[in-house]
Amino acid sequence: MFGISLNNRLPIHEQLTEKITDMVLTGALEENEPLPSVRELAADLGVNPNTIQRAYGELERIGVTYSVSGKGRFVTDDIEAVRRVKVSEGIKNIGKEVKELIKLGVSYTEVIEEVRKIYDREAKS
């Protein structure tokens, strides 16, 4: 269903949260689209319902989904907002890493060079 493989070292609930967020951001899940119920998804994935519950709770907390009582859970109607949050998180993380590299004596040019390489590689694929 969700194509989630659980052999990772990350806690399952985090994997799920990440995966669903990813699907929302890539358009695999659309705005206001309903998500499977806790029980259904738990059965599908062969996972404890508590684990699904936890992932769904996190998704709601970070604004990826909303719930309508008695109806179920749905993808947010403002995916763009989620994207913005993710972008700013990513930039914050890069900031941390770059600071680390500065402390280690890596120059601006070297960092830029690395970033360029990645863009070249990814652009092709």
Added chain:
Amino acid sequence: MFGISLNNRLPIHEQLTEKITDMVLTGALEENEPLPSVRELAADLGVNPNTIQRAYGELERIGVTYSVSGKGRFVTDDIEAVRRVKVSEGIKNIGKEVKELIKLGVSYTEVIEEVRKIYDREAKS
């Protein structure tokens, strides 16, 4: 002594490993300088000797320290090697983050702009 605050969520042994690695890389600890003994540091930090032992074990595994039996532990005599490992780790991490941003539609120019900002800020301080 080591100015280690243990209020983080990170396991104590990891905090210690990180802290000492940092001190080695910033020059606060010099090549071949002796580290406090397991028992001494444990007493200083109010922590169990096993926890120190574990951190010291990790430091040795990653090449930050070496131990001389019956004598104690010392900072590696090749700090530069540690630095190289840390740099390549940092670059790998940036790679991951940049890929993430590409997926989110952030352009090359925007990423570069962010990196430049950080360099400007850090260069001043």
Added chain:
Amino acid sequence: MFGISLNNRLPIHEQLTEKITDMVLTGALEENEPLPSVRELAADLGVNPNTIQRAYGELERIGVTYSVSGKGRFVTDDIEAVRRVKVSEGIKNIGKEVKELIKLGVSYTEVIEEVRKIYDREAKS
């Protein structure tokens, strides 16, 4: 269960790490196969859980196993990678020994002859 004899001079945790790595490489343990839980194996071997924990930690560090939180530990899904590491370690060790023999004046032909003998013996068995 694991047929581990703990009468060696090697630390128990190292014996265990070695034994399990061996079982993985010889196919006695298959990819993604679950390992006994820390507590279970500790009881089986009459050894402290911490000692098992330590061995399991090493196995994870060297990529022989992975752990899924709340579920347990499993044999890596890429045994071939472990094999490659072990081969390169073995070759490095032979290198050291051969250098030693060269220093002692042993000729190329003599070393080769010894290697051939071992292959003959092992091929038969």
Added chain:
Amino acid sequence: MFGISLNNRLPIHEQLTEKITDMVLTGALEENEPLPSVRELAADLGVNPNTIQRAYGELERIGVTYSVSGKGRFVTDDIEAVRRVKVSEGIKNIGKEVKELIKLGVSYTEVIEEVRKIYDREAKS
């Protein structure tokens, strides 16, 4: 004096034993040559006399030295015998490693190739 650096992870007494054996085998120490006294060497190396005592004991046990009561310790008068022991030890070690590689599926030709490489490299230097 003996050019021994003690920053290794090996116990000092083992380092000393190895170093002196090496000096005997390379001709740096000659047959029947006297060794420094325990006290003298301990002072020279800034090491506990017990440690020297222990190394000297091992050297005598493996036939590298002999002691004349009241006179001191001397290099064996049959260095060739020491060499033979070392050679057979080296061959035994290679045997172990080769067996390991056979278990890992490495072919005879590959091992030979590696040995040849090392000979080529060492022959030049």
Added chain:
DNA sequence: GTGGTCTAGACCACA
């Protein structure tokens, strides 16, 4: 005294 190993047992997050 110094590090290395191990036992005994508690507590936590995760499932």
Added chain:
DNA sequence: GTGGTCTAGACCACA
């Protein structure tokens, strides 16, 4: 129940 972390404390080799 399962792994991860930590405390408390013993014993050993090495110096």
